[in-house]
Amino acid sequence: MLKRLTLLAAAFMVTTALHAEPVTGGRANVVIQPEPPSLMLGLVQNGPTQMVAGQIYEGLLRYDEKLQPMPQLAKSWEVSEDGLTYTFNLHDNVKWHDGEPFTSADVVFSADVFLRETHARLRTSLEHVESITAPDDTTVVFKLKQPFGPFLGIFEAGTMPMVPKHIYEGTEYKSNPANNTPIGTGPFKFAEWEKGSHILLTKFEDYYEDGKPYLDEIYWHVIPDAASRAVAYETGVVDILPGGSVENFDVQRIADMENTCITDKGWEYFGPLSWMWLNNREGPTADKRFRQAVMYAMDRNFARDALWNGLGKVSTGPVSSSTRFYTDDVNQYDYDPEKAKALLEEMGYDGETVRLLPLPYGETWQRWAEAVKQNLGEVGIDVEIVSTDVAGWNQKLAEWDYDMAFTYLYQYGDPALGVARSYISTNIAKGSQWNNVEGYENTEVDDLFAKAAVAVTAEERQKLYDEVQQKLVDDVPVAWLLELGFPTIYRCNVKDLVTTAIGVNDGFKDTYIEK
C-alpha cells in the first residue's frame, strides 16, 4: 500500500511537472453520501453539505495541504504587527450567481450578522473580534480584541462562507425560500436537486477567475447503500468516490481496478484523529500508569494495515500531524506488551473488568474494538465490549458512563480550534460528547493552551504547544489511535481533484477531465 502511495506521489509529481493543458468541458459524476439535508452552507455545515455547497459558496481564503492560506475571494491580505488588524483586499470583478456584484458589504454582512447568528463554531472564534468594517467596496478590515493565533485559519468556505446580503438582509434566515436555490459566488451554480436521486451543479460562466472552472457540470449521485456505491464506480456510473463513500474493506478491491487512483490527501484541514476516551475519574483508567499501559499494549500499526488499508498514520499525541504546531518530539508509545505488563504490575492492577464502547459507525469500528480488546487482553487487561447504537453511545459518553470509548474528532487546522477543547478543565460538562469527556484536569495544561491561543508570533505558539503536547502525551488523558486516512478514489484521468486542505469540498474549481 505504502509503495502504491509513493508511486502515486511520484506519478503526481511527474504530471505536475508536465502539467498538460487543462481540458475544458465534461461532467464529473460524483457520489454524495449521505444526501445533504440542505445546500445552504451558511445554515448547515455537516459533511455532505460542505462537499456539495463548497462548490457553490466560497470563503475569503483557501488552504493548501500545509494549511497555508491561498487567495480565493480575497486576492491579498495583511496582518498588522501587533496581530490585531487583518485587512483583506477582495477581487473586484466577482458576481453572485444571480448577477449582482459581490462587495465588501457582503463580507461584513456574512461574518458580522448572518454567521454570528447561525454558525456556532465560527461564533466562538468571532468572540475575539472587536469590529468588522468595510472602508471601501473591495476592502474588509477585521479588528481583534486580543491577538488570536488561529485567526487566519477560519476563512475556509465551510467555516466562513460568504452569503449574499441582497437576498438575506432583514429576512428570517432559516425560513428564507432562497435557501432551496442557493446563490453563491463559487465556480458552480445550483441547477437542480431531485431528492433521493441527484444534485446537479452547472458551470458559472461569469466566474471571476479566467478559464475556470473547466468542467461543465457536476452530477452528484445519491446512492444510499454502500455496496451499490461500490458497484456504481465499478460499472462506470460514477467516477469519483469521496472519502467515506465505500466501506474500508472495499477500498483495496476498487483501488486495484484499472485507471483508478487513490489519495488520502485533502483532509489536512479537518485532521480527523481517532482515540479512545479513557475515563480519568474512576476505575483503573483513573491511574496514569494504566493509561500508559493501554498505549503500549495496542498494536496500532496492525490496526492501520488490517482495518484502514494502510491509509492514515499512527498518532503520536493530541495534535494531528497535519495540524499546525504539531510536534513529534514527545514520548513515543510503540507496540510493547512487556512494558505494558510492567506498568500494570507496578500499579497493582487487580484484573478489574473495563468496559469498552465501540463507535457504532459500522464494521471497521467494530473490528477495531475487537482487535484492541485482544491486544489489551494479551497484557492481562480484562475488557468487555458493550454493544450500543448511536443514540446509546452519545448518551453514555455525555453521561460519562463508560471506561473506554472509541471516537474521532476534527481539528480544524489549529490546536486552539480543535484540540484544546478535549483537554482543558473548563470544558468539563455533562451532556456533550465533544468536550473534555475524559475528565482530565491539569492547570498547567489549561494555562499553556490559554497562552498559546493568544500568543502573537508563530514561534511563541509553537513553543507553548510543544510543551503542552509533551505534558499530555506523558499523562495519556486519552489513548490516541490513528490519524485517519479517508481515501478519495477517482479515475486517473480526472485531474487536480484534490488540491487543497479540504480536498473535494472546494476542489472542483481546478478539476478537469482528460479525454
Add this chain to the structure above:
Amino acid sequence: MADFWKRFSRNRGAVIGLAILAIVVLVAILAPLLFPQSPWRMVQRPFLPPFAMDQYPLGTDALGRNVISGLAYGAQVSLLVGLVSTVAALLIGIPIGALAGYFGGWADDALMRFTEFFQTVPSFALAIVLVAIFEPSIQSIIAAIAIVSWPPVARLVRGEVLSLRSREYVEAAILSGQTSLTIILRQVLPNTISPIIVLASLMVATAILLESSLSFLGLGDPNLMSWGYMIGAARTVIRQAWWLSFFPGVAILLTVLALNLIGEGLNDALNPRLARRGK
C-alpha cells in the same frame, strides 16, 4: 431402552444426525484443548485462504484470527444457547399448558389468550426488539429466544393434558383425594413427555438458528465468538474471502440438520402408534 434404540436406529437419517451432533458436541467440549489460544487472537496475516498453511486449515479472517478455532468455540456458544434457551422455554411453556389444560374454563381462556398474544407477534421481530432493549449479551439472547419460543410448547402440552384429563386413571386419582398438583405432576405430565421431547429437539435447532440470525445482524454477545457473528462479520467481505462465511454457514447447516433428523427419529421411536404400524 433397547427397544427404543432399535426403533430409533431404524431411521437411518436419525442415526446420521446423531453422529453429526456427537461430533459437534465433542468439538465444543474439546475446543479449549484443541485450540488453547483464544479464538479472538490475531495469529496470522488477515485473509489467509484455507489450506494455505497446515496450522490454519480454514484460513484466517479480516483480523487474522484462526477460523477453525472460531468454529470450535462457536459450537460451544451455539449449543449452549440452544440447550439453555430450550430448557427455559419448556419451563415457561409446560406449566402454562398444563394448568390451562387441566383446569379448563376461565383459567384456560386466560392462559391461552396470553399465549396467543405472544404467538401473534412475529417471533424473530420480537427477539430483535428484546435483545436491542436489554443490550446484547448471552443472557439477554437466551432470555429473548426463550420468550419467543415457549407458546408452541404451551399449546402442545395443553392439548395433551386435555385429552389425558378425562382418562379413568386421572378420575381415579381425583377420587382418591390427590391434590391437583400431585395429579398434574405424577399422573398427567409423565404421559406427555414423548411429544415434548420431540418438540424440544426441534426447538434446539430453531434456537441455534435464531441466535445465529441475531448475531448476524450484529446483536450477538460482542464478547463471544459465535457462528452467526462470524458470518455477519464476513458478509461484508464475501467477494474477497468466501471461506469466512462458508465454513460457519456449513457448521450451522449441519448442526440444525442433525437436530431435525434426530427429532424425526425420536418421533418414530417414541410414538407408539407409528411404532406398531412399522412392525
